[in-house]
Amino acid sequence: MFRYPHSNNLGLxxxxxxxxxxxxxxSTSVEKIEREVREQLASLLADGGFDPAKDxxxxxxxxxxxxxAYDRCPHALFERLYDDEERYPxxxxxxxxxxxxxxxxxxxxxxxLESAVEQAYRAVNELAVPHT
Numbered sequence: 285m286f287r288y289p290h291s292n293n294l295g296l297x298x299x300x301x302x303x304x305x306x307x308x309x310x311s312t313s314v315e316k317i318e319r320e321v322r323e324q325l326a327s328l329l330a331d332g333g334f335d336p337a338k339d340x341x342x343x344x345x346x347x348x349x350x351x352x353a354y355d356r357c358p359h360a361l362f363e364r365l366y367d368d369e370e371r372y373p374x375x376x377x378x379x380x381x382x383x384x385x386x387x388x389x390x391x392x393x394x395x396x397l398e399s400a401v402e403q404a405y406r407a408v409n410e411l412a413v414p415h416t
Contacts, residue, residue, distance in 0.1 A: 287320075309347055318343045378403070385410045 289308035291301055321343055322336040370376065378391040387407035392399035 314345050317345050378407070380407075380410045383411065 289305040289312075291304050294301075296304065322340060325334065325340070326336050328334075372393065374391055374393040378386045385407035387400070387403040389395050389397075389400040389403070391403045391407075
């Protein structure tokens with residue numbers, strides 16, 4: 285199960301929507317999240333005899349605020365894409381600094397797992413090249 289907080293039709297830019305969603309994600313109590321999971325499962329599975337009080341042993345809640353890493357690709361409707369990628373903060377931030385190379389979803393400006401893995405591959409390969 286997953287849920288992503290979002291705000292539609294408020295006139296917010298994509299960046300402001302992401303910020304709003306991160307705030308909602310981090311400020312919602314675990315108790316509220318668990319209650320909503322139980323309610324959702326009950327509404328989906330009650331006809332089959334599911335009872336959340338009896339059938340749920342535990343719930344794990346993962347809050348992945350990095351799931352709202354600002355992604356420039358899907359927002360072509362909101363912003364122009366530029367040929368000069370050096371203007372983007374994620375491109376600047378992932379430049380190696382001595383023996384330090386940054387790798388995470390943010391360094392790809394994409395919240396997907398495969399992007400984080402690709403960035404890890406890039407960063408490890410950058411470290412394999414001798415630095416002067």
